[in-house]
Amino acid sequence: MQTSHAQSVVQPSLPIPSPLSRQDAWSRTVRPLGAYAIQGVAVMDSALLVLDSIRGYLLKVDPATDNATMVNSCQVDNFVGATGLAVWQTSIWFAREENVYVCSLDNLEPQLFITMPYAVDGVAVWESTVYISSQKEGYISIFERQSRRLITRFPMPGVGAENLTVRGEELWVCDRLEQTVYCLDRATGEQQFCVLTPFEFPTGLTFYPHSESGHDVLYVSYAGEEPYIRDNPNNLEEPLELTFRDRTFIHPLYIQHHPHDRYTLSNGYLVEMSYAEELLPLEEVEIHKLEWRIALPTETHRQKILRIEPIGLPFTEEMQDGQRVAVFQFERLKSYERQIFGWKALLEVRGIKYALTPDDVDDVPALPSDFHARYLVDDDELAMDTPVIQQAAKEAIGTETNLLRKILKIRNYVYDRLSYSLTPHIDAPDVVWERGVGSCGEYVGVLLALARLNGIACRTVGRYKCPAKADQHHVPLEPDYNHVWIEFYVPGYGWLPMESNPDDVVERGPYPTRFFMGLPWYHAEIGKGIPFETMSTQDDGVDVSIGELAINHVRFTILGELPPSD
Structure with missing residues (x-):
């Protein structure tokens, strides 16, 4: 009688995931x-x-x-x-x-x-x-x-x-x-x-x-x-x-220090941003010869544009004050027409911090001659001619003459007197000042007015922030609100960022300066000093706003963290 022997079955070896190098x-x-x-x-x-x-x-x-x-x-x-x-x-x-x-x-x-x-x-x-x-x-x-x-x-x-x-x-x-x-x-x-x-x-x-x-x-x-x-x-x-x-x-x-250019970059992310309008009029309206303009992302020290492509409809591109703008043209926009159109951009974004000091700006050259008419005037209902704003502009800086100290004192003065709250619409700076409460756009209006009255050239910058979820990759993220901040100009150097309200976090200070001459990675810089979105038509009898015609859709997708620079 033959004796049977149990045999062990050897399974084919599976590749074992190697640990990270x-x-x-x-x-x-x-x-x-x-x-x-x-x-x-x-x-x-x-x-x-x-x-x-x-x-x-x-x-x-x-x-x-x-x-x-x-x-x-x-x-x-x-x-x-x-x-x-x-x-x-x-x-x-x-x-x-x-x-x-x-x-x-x-x-x-x-x-x-x-x-x-x-x-x-x-x-x-x-x-x-x-x-x-x-x-x-x-x-x-x-x-x-x-x-x-x-x-x-x-x-x-x-x-x-x-x-x-x-x-x-x-x-x-x-x-x-x-x-x-x-x-x-x-x-x-x-x-x-x-x-x-x-x-x-x-x-x-x-x-x-x-x-x-x-x-x-x-x-x-x-x-x-x-x-x-x-x-x-x-x-x-x-x-x-x-x-x-x-x-x-x-x-x-990760740190990229640029001492000659006086700024330092930190961790960066590859981000896909989409901005699209959905035509959905509140009332039936027909428009001829309509041009719809939407600002495009800007190339900066901290933001690089790898690719921009249209969404839904093609666009042509034009320059406005050095800023790229997408132009969508409608020969005839029918009352029953529905469309989705906009752009998608692939961006490299990083945190940035500039390193100018008050000593660096003690002896700066004069503003360029054309800056006075562009960045020192009331061009956006800033109430610069009202007594309350003119008095605030004087009190904000006192006897200070240094440009950096002046703009920082203006910021802190505004933070002392305003509290943040989301508002249904943007009021003029004099109304906001009397109320004592404002949204980010209203903070910007007050800051622009006080700075310009003190001879500091400045402009509005925005327009959206990617939800600050750096560890959530390949997940569509949609911001709840738009956002604006300002840039001020240092002659001989250039434009520097300053957040509108996020640093107003401590009652009566001291306030952090993390976003004074600095921006985190999640800001999308679009349309510096120009309107973000406008439309124009040759139909004299048509008077509608963008909000009455369309609903916007904004989406960010973080594709991954950028590797450190050598």
Whole structure:
């Protein structure tokens, strides 16, 4: 009798997904498992050391996989509410309330280093020097590590809570409210440059060595909340609820510094933007010889146009004051006609921050002669001849003569007296000033009026913002509203951006300057100083507006993050 033998069946081997290469790992977002609110990040043993202030966790994180290992499994209570993580050799530094602590990697028992007059936000250590930042105090204090003696201190570059790290002779600072990373001379505090972060609420930063390329990767951590729709099975009538959850992660910050041109670029994204009009008249109307003009995106330091193509109907292109405009022509627009037409643009957009200082504009040349008639006049119902606006223009600058200080004082003066609210239509600046509340367009009107009355050439810029969801790729995103801001002119240099109202976030200040001479990646610059959309016809008896004829459709799709520049 033959004995049967069981045979193991060998399945054909399937390809195992290889982990990210170390090169690719630097470009990914790191989302540590088990972290709720990262308030500090450092480098330890070829990994990221992350401080979660809610749970008190110290997590050792692999940036290529998100895998997190608990470092302080039996000492979490010592780190609850902590911030300002730093690692120097075999010691860990952090802050909690007014105290700065140091502990050994061997036992993680915190030892008090120093108690500050106010709450501490950030700590950095380099050799024999300890750097401590405090938003409430307004300074970065520098101590000698062994003697704990105060060596010096210098003003913080921003107005929010700031975290610190040191690289060589540089002190790097991230400001939560300013949404900005600063590079300072660590001995003097002099600012070398600053750059906007692609996400809100940066809470920590560190340089991670990239062994293959020999370059350091600047990682920045973020912590905040995000709204989401929760499915509540206990609520049978309305199971979908709006609620909030913690959102924290780490992302590389890419920097392109252009010192000669006085600006710095940060992370960029490849974005497809579509703008289309849907003909849907409120009343039946027939129009002959109709020309419909829609401004096109503008080429700038931070925005590059890769492609523009028509939607629905072809258009011709013309230039208006150096701006590209699409022209759609209708020989006869019938009363029952329905159309969809517009344009689609493929854009590279980046964050930008300009680096002019008041000293740079103390001795600027005169405005070009044609600027007076174009950018210093009331050409858009700015109420510049009304007593209330003329008086506001005088009070805004006082005795200041420096151009940059004047425009910043005007901005802060407007922020002191206006509060933001979406309004159904745009009122003139004198009406808005008396009311004390305005939309972004009304902020722009007031800023234009006060600046022009003080001899500062400025213009309106817009028109839309991509929803700031940098990690949502290939998903159609539709903004709820349009948006406008201004640009002011510095003779001998050029036009600089200034947001209308988003920096008006603190009652009576101090106000952040993140968007003063700076724009984040998600702004779409379209039609600088010209109307965004107009129509004209040879029919004298026809008097209709664009809003009575059509409904607009705006869509952004983020196709991916741009790779860092060499």
